[in-house]
Amino acid sequence: MSRGETEHTDFSATPMTEASHSRQKIARAFLGIATALLLLPLFAIIGLLVTHGMSAITAEFLLEAPTAGMTAGGIYPAIIGTLWLIGVSLAVAAPIGIMAGIYLNEYAPENWVTRMINLAIVNLAGVPSIVHALFGVGAFVLFLGLGTSILSASLTLAVMTLPVIIASTKEALASVPVAFRHASWTLGASRWQTIWHIVLPNSVSGILTGVILQVSRAAGETAPIMFTGAAFYLPFLPQSVQDQCMALSMHLFTVSTQVPNVPEAFPYATALVLLTLVVTFNFFSIGLRTYLRARRKW
Amino acid sequence: MSDLAKKKIEVSGLSVSYGGVTALDSISLDVYEHEILSIIGPANAGKTTFLNCINRMIDSIPDARVQGTVKIDGDDVRQVRDVNALRRRIGMVFPLPVGLPMSIYDNVAYAPRMAGKTDKTRLDELVERCLRQSALFDEVKDRMGDLGTKLSGGQQQRLTIARALSMEPEILCLDEFSIAVDPVTTMRIEEVLKELRKEVTIVLVTNLVQQAKRLADRTALFLDGKLIELDSNEIIFSRRTADQRTFQYVQGLFG
Numbered sequence: 001m002s003r004g005e006t007e008h009t010d011f012s013a014t015p016m017t018e019a020s021h022s023r024q025k026i027a028r029a030f031l032g033i034a035t036a037l038l039l040l041p042l043f044a045i046i047g048l049l050v051t052h053g054m055s056a057i058t059a060e061f062l063l064e065a066p067t068a069g070m071t072a073g074g075i076y077p078a079i080i081g082t083l084w085l086i087g088v089s090l091a092v093a094a095p096i097g098i099m100a101g102i103y104l105n106e107y108a109p110e111n112w113v114t115r116m117i118n119l120a121i122v123n124l125a126g127v128p129s130i131v132h133a134l135f136g137v138g139a140f141v142l143f144l145g146l147g148t149s150i151l152s153a154s155l156t157l158a159v160m161t162l163p164v165i166i167a168s169t170k171e172a173l174a175s176v177p178v179a180f181r182h183a184s185w186t187l188g189a190s191r192w193q194t195i196w197h198i199v200l201p202n203s204v205s206g207i208l209t210g211v212i213l214q215v216s217r218a219a220g221e222t223a224p225i226m227f228t229g230a231a232f233y234l235p236f237l238p239q240s241v242q243d244q245c246m247a248l249s250m251h252l253f254t255v256s257t258q259v260p261n262v263p264e265a266f267p268y269a270t271a272l273v274l275l276t277l278v279v280t281f282n283f284f285s286i287g288l289r290t291y292l293r294a295r296r297k298w
Numbered sequence: 299m300s301d302l303a304k305k306k307i308e309v310s311g312l313s314v315s316y317g318g319v320t321a322l323d324s325i326s327l328d329v330y331e332h333e334i335l336s337i338i339g340p341a342n343a344g345k346t347t348f349l350n351c352i353n354r355m356i357d358s359i360p361d362a363r364v365q366g367t368v369k370i371d372g373d374d375v376r377q378v379r380d381v382n383a384l385r386r387r388i389g390m391v392f393p394l395p396v397g398l399p400m401s402i403y404d405n406v407a408y409a410p411r412m413a414g415k416t417d418k419t420r421l422d423e424l425v426e427r428c429l430r431q432s433a434l435f436d437e438v439k440d441r442m443g444d445l446g447t448k449l450s451g452g453q454q455q456r457l458t459i460a461r462a463l464s465m466e467p468e469i470l471c472l473d474e475f476s477i478a479v480d481p482v483t484t485m486r487i488e489e490v491l492k493e494l495r496k497e498v499t500i501v502l503v504t505n506l507v508q509q510a511k512r513l514a515d516r517t518a519l520f521l522d523g524k525l526i527e528l529d530s531n532e533i534i535f536s537r538r539t540a541d542q543r544t545f546q547y548v549q550g551l552f553g
Binding site for chain 2: 109110115177179180182183184185186188189190193197198201202
């Protein structure tokens with residue numbers, strides 16, 4: 001067959017393939033619109049916060065305590081307080097959550113006790129944060145006598161974030177192929193050696209991502225810290241975990257609804273700082289995950 | 299094999315069931331020191347289950363029930379306290395090669411390191427020797443730091459053999475090792491096994507009847523979890539088999 005005589009009929013569209021093509025276009029359009037709708041509120045929120053709040057963000061706002069009954073000054077104690085809360089809750093929740101996740105995925109026998117525990121974890125993850133707050137008041141503030149303090153508030157946040165940290169740890173561990181474990185056991189390595197040398201190095205990115213996402217969730221919660229350790233207004237910075245502290249989320253609630261004559265930009269600026277903090281954590285988590293994924297070995 | 303040869307593995311009345319479904323039905327056989335015993339049989343005959351009983355990997359299968367005994371050098375493996383030490387005596391090669399997610403060097407050095415042998419010069423020697431034994435050394439000697447998981451299938455299978463040898467095992471079990479390997483590599487590994495039998499006892503599960511004929515001293519036929527016949531290759535691959543089914547299976551008439 002010489003050039004120019006090529007037959008095209010074999011590849012031309014039949015009515016049936018044309019119909020499937022147009023269905024494909026419609027499906028793609030709807031999925032795209034759904035994604036755009038998802039992004040819309042995100043940009044709207046950021047836009048709103050920046051336009052209304054940016055003018056209030058100054059060095060003074062970030063580095064000084066509120067004055068004149070919250071109507072002047074800054075939010076420095078709240079920033080520091082939030083860092084205290086997430087730091088202490090992370091120090092409690094991360095080790096316990098990761099260890100429990102390892103136990104449940106690597107050691108726990110397949111029986112009804114394990115199934116009950118897994119079911120409990122899934123359900124705990126769905127408990128509303130205000131319920132965690134009441135639990136925190138009862139268990140930590142009153143029963144254990146820790147009072148309203150950073151410790152009580154952080155423990156409450158830790159209890160709230162634990163189920164999700166356990167679940168994400170389990171998921172990360174389960175993503176390591178079982179064949180690696182079998183190969184390692186066959187070579188005479190113990191379960192713990194297998195976990196330490198084979199499973200953990202290959203699941204650390206997933207585990208850390210889960211932990212960091214819970215940190216940013218804890219940073220934004222108000223209810224669990226409201227009755228357990230976050231203060232309305234404190235003129236000084238916390239010195240230990242037994243002190244109370246201010247917190248960004250709590251402060252946002254306060255200046256938005258509880259105090260008269262607050263400059264209009266203050267709540268927006270506070271929210272902007274909180275959002276920036278959370279987004280920074282999330283970007284850090286994404287970066288870490290990308291870095292560790294690139295080093296993935298199979 | 300003479301009657302004077304030492305029994306390395308003694309299996310008697312071994313039965314295994316998974317959640318009530320029988321996988322092995324009272325298997326009794328002996329494996330002599332320094333022989334190659336091959337086990338042939340169609341899929342689902344219980345060949346892999348049999349190997350899993352030798353190094354007690356069967357323990358990690360939740361609903362498996364094991365009866366009967368497997369003895370190595372006269373010791374019942376199920377009475378062994380340190381199962382990891384037991385597994386170091388038995389090299390195991392799976393049908394699909396599993397390179398561990400680490401460098402080629404670390405793959406081979408893994409088992410000795412886990413057993414507490416960390417002397418660098420000794421490990422270097424050991425890694426080189428094992429890679430030479432598995433006919434892989436020349437291909438990887440200049441890139442020992444590359445990931446084991448990035449080797450080709452045939453190379454990975456030789457890597458798993460090197461890894462199995464790194465424990466200096468007394469017994470080497472191979473489970474259909476040639477399934478993911480090209481014919482040339484298969485032949486090279488077969489040459490390796492012939493060399494190795496001077497040092498180790500080999501149990502070779504294979505789906506290739508001709509491989510059993512080429513390599514083994516004796517061959518066993520498993521069928522539906524039962525041992526149908528076990529005899530020297532001379533008998534198994536002749537018309538003089540004790541059981542008609544052996545002859546038929548070897549001839550490819552069923553299975």
